[in-house]
Amino acid sequence: MINVTQTFLPPIEEYQLQVQRAWNNQWLTNRGELVLELEDKLKVHLGVPHLIATNNGTTPLQIALKLLGNQGEIITTPFSYVATTAAIVWEHCTPVFVDIHPEYLTIDETKIEAAITEKTTAILATHVFGNPCDVEAIEAIAKKYHLKVIYDGAHSFGVHYKGQSIFNYGDICSCSFHATKLFHTGEGGAMFANDESLIDKMFYSHNFGHNGPLAFHGLGINAKMSELQAAMGLAVLPYMEFILEERKKVIEYYNQHLDLSKLQTLKIRENTSWNYSYYPVIFESENQLLKVEIKLKENGIIPRRYFYPALNTIEYTKGQSMPISESIASRILCLPLSHVLSISDTEKIVNIINTNE
Structure with missing residues (x-):
């Protein structure tokens, strides 16, 4: 079976070496040595000034909305994973949708102002x-309009713009560090701010509001990453160049051999260094996709809608x-893409699509 993706697993002995450090420290959570090391290495790898590692990729959105949303109306995209909208509703805010760009598939910035209200x-x-x-x-x-901006960058590990x-x-x-992502910690994520x-508010918000062991800044939740998650991240991070290169080969094969006369592919925004995270194709109709x-x-x-x-x-x-989001959502299919997808398997996928589109 060829799944839409396959989790990169580092050599188990390399993961075990990291886990052994946690055993030696007898420290499994509450921002131990491994979490702190992973945060430092990710700041260098990604080129960011601040980073807080979290237990998943959704709690950062919830924290951001708790701090910046003020239970107001949040202008957002209808084309994303459900966690984006669920976080808005969960934090007692109101999602106000703006349609998407038909080629980039991101929120259509030219339609945002019309959706702004006093709320x-x-x-x-x-x-x-x-x-x-x-x-x-x-x-x-x-x-x-004196608004705050929150980005869901779940898929954006390693992406650079300008x-x-x-x-x-x-x-x-x-960002999400879920097992299906390019870089992962099994489950996990991170949040960023300049x-x-x-960042100080985000930090205490992700740790119950603690200001030291016996005092509190304010309201918080438990969004901390564990040492076992960080161990996986430390074992995966050295392989990022290999992962990207292998995925790039698959995408280049798709681009060269798929019959794109009846398929639309993702248009990458200009001045972007992309990360080869997904390969979506958009069919002319939902019936064609289903076929x-x-x-x-x-x-x-096994592709994924x-x-x-x-x-x-x-x-x-x-x-x-x-209308644009609803139309594209009904016609878009992500094709298999991973570091282990062989050219022969990719050829098989291409041949089936080319003969049935």
């Missing part, structure tokens, strides 16, 4: 499949119609 407090946009939003336009709008880490844009940005006072999906599964190939459905259509959002 708007923030913009929460997703760098879709690691493809950056128009961060300059969004920043200009946010400054004009020579800067994509995590350096916005008031707060998040403002030191904001190809059936043929792939008959041959043991990602993102589907459009988030404005799920029960608890009650969003207005978003």
Whole structure:
């Protein structure tokens, strides 16, 4: 079976060496030696001034919304994983959807201003499949209307835009270190900000509000990464160049051999150093997608309808119609992509799509 992705697992003895350090320290959580080391190494690797490692990629969004959302209206995208919208609703804010750009698939910055009301407090946009939003336009709008900007960068590990880490844009940005991501800690994530006072609030918010063992800054939750998660991250990080190179080979094969006359692929924003995180294709119709999906599964190939459905259509959002997002969500399919996908398997996938599209 060929799955849509496959988790990179480092040599087990290398993971065990990191875990042994935690055993030697007899310290498994509460920001031990491994978490601190991972944070330092990631700051260097990514080129960011501040980083807080977390237990997953969703709690950073919840913390960001708790600190910046003020239970107001949050302008957001209908084309993302459900966690983006769920975090808004969970933090007692109201999602206000803005449709997406038909090629970049990120929020359409030209439609944001029309959605702003006196209740708007923030913009929460997703760098879709690691493809950056128009961060300059969004920043200009946010400054004009005194709004905060939060980016869901779940897919964006290693992405650079105009020579800067994509995590350096916005008031707060998040990333996921889930097992399906390029870099992972099994479960895990991180949150980023440039403002030191904001980072301080984010830090105590992710640790129950602690200000030392017996005092508290304020309200907080438990979003800390464990030493066992950090051990995995420390074992995976040295292999990032290899992972990216192998994924790049697969994407180049897709680009060269897929019949793209009836398929749309993701348009990467100009001035972006991308990370080869996903390979989505958009069919001319949902029926065509379903036909190809059936043929792939008959041959043991498991793609993913990602993102589907459009988030404005799920029960608890009650969003207005978003025609571009709804159309693309019904026609988009992420093809298998991983560091171990062979050329022969890639050729098999391509042949099935080319003969059934």
